[in-house]
Amino acid sequence: MHPPFYSIKERCCLATIGQWPSSVPEAQPCTAGKPLRYCRGLAQAGLTVVSGLALGIDGVAHRSALEAGGRTIAVLAGGLDRVYPKDHTRLFEQIQEQGAVVREQPLGVRPDSRSFPRRNRLISGMSLGSVVIEAAEGSGARHTVYHALDQNREVFCVPGSIFSPASDFTNRMIKEGAKLVMGIADILEELNIADVVPKAQKSKKGLNALEDVPEQLSFAAADDDEPEEQALLSKLTDSPLHIDIIQRSSGLPISSVSSTLTMLELKGKIKQVGCMHYIKTRETTAVYDNQ
Known part of the structure; x- marks a missing residue:
């Protein structure tokens, strides 16, 4: 667990x-x-x-x-x-x-x-x-x-x-x-x-x-993905993809892609392997495969 x-x-x-x-x-x-x-x-x-x-x-x-x-x-x-x-x-x-x-x-x-x-x-x-x-x-x-x-x-x-x-x-x-x-x-x-x-x-x-202080620093369970996060997750698999390929396939600005990938890493939904290459975690892959 x-x-x-x-x-x-x-x-x-x-x-x-x-x-x-x-x-x-x-x-x-x-x-x-x-x-x-x-x-x-x-x-x-x-x-x-x-x-x-x-x-x-x-x-x-x-x-x-x-x-x-x-x-x-x-x-x-x-x-x-x-x-x-x-x-x-x-x-x-x-x-x-x-x-x-x-x-x-x-x-x-x-x-x-x-x-x-x-x-x-x-x-x-x-x-x-x-x-x-x-x-x-x-x-x-x-x-x-x-x-x-x-x-x-x-x-x-x-x-x-x-x-x-x-x-x-x-x-x-x-x-x-x-x-x-x-x-x-x-x-x-x-x-x-x-x-x-x-x-x-x-x-x-x-x-x-x-x-x-709800507007200062609060921690919440990361169950809900933002639209940008969903868009990037849909492009990722268990095979490494470079950030440039992710950006081109998503059509999002590179600054948005970079910050969104960081948040997905913090949530544990993706992982960086090698230099700027990303994959989905096993748990995330299982969830999306069942949708």
């Missing part, structure tokens, strides 16, 4: 990503100040902070959201019982208590170099947009940004010194059209949302608070 699948129904989530050089310690106050300030502000504004539980900016993002009394979601690259990095075991437990942990790998699977880029598409797909705090060229954050663009999500970048290699990627993305943000207000304005949780509810902790 498989556990029930859940999806985010109302996605007032924002991914917070970035990567410091390995020489920069996570606890260095002057360095941690930027992501701490942004993530704390996002949490206080009522958005859910999504990140990948990695050392550096990910860890600061999760911790600052928790400390602000907000919610945060950690998306794992491995199984639920394979917390990575080990240094974040306590943080992992705190997120379970005051947020949520998402993974697509079964229990016992250790994360490897291929699973992190795949994980990043979930981080961007479940979010309204991605905020890149700081990232050098070659940073893993670039995978999340490229997925966000494919999924028609917003990309926000915090500018940095042109003399700092740690800001090379963020500065280049701004040059190429990403939204330059100087503070939380810029993000809220671009997303056309005010503070999304009434002040009386911001002090509540844990996912129980979501029962009183």
Whole structure:
């Protein structure tokens, strides 16, 4: 028996990503100040902070959201019982208590170099947009940004010194059209949302608070498919199809196809095998064969 699948129904989530050089310690106050300030502000504004539980900016993002009394979601690259990095075991437990942990790998699977880029598409797909705090060229954050663009999500970048290699990627993305943000207000304005949780509810902790905020972040059984999801499911079989073939056969825009495939993956109805090739899961194939 498989556990029930859940999806985010109302996605007032924002991914917070970035990567410091390995020489920069996570606890260095002057360095941690930027992501701490942004993530704390996002949490206080009522958005859910999504990140990948990695050392550096990910860890600061999760911790600052928790400390602000907000919610945060950690998306794992491995199984639920394979917390990575080990240094974040306590943080992992705190997120379970005051947020949520998402993974697509079964229990016992250790994360490897291929699973992190795949994980990043979930981080961007479940979010309204991605905020890149700081990232050098070659940073893993670039995978999340490229997925966000494919999924028609917003990309926000915090500018940095042109003399700092740690800001090379963020500065280049701004040059190429990403939204330059100087503070939380810029993000809220671009997303056309005010503070999304009434002040009386911001002090509540844990996912129980979501029962009183139906337009914020709620989880619902993923039984009903949207028209776009039904259209793509009808094109898929147990033989791998590349996203370009799926797009041509469906006639939908590539941005819609990419984001819809991500949601179907979150629901467990399809699976990505290889580079941008997709198949139906066995359960979905059985359901559609019986229709």
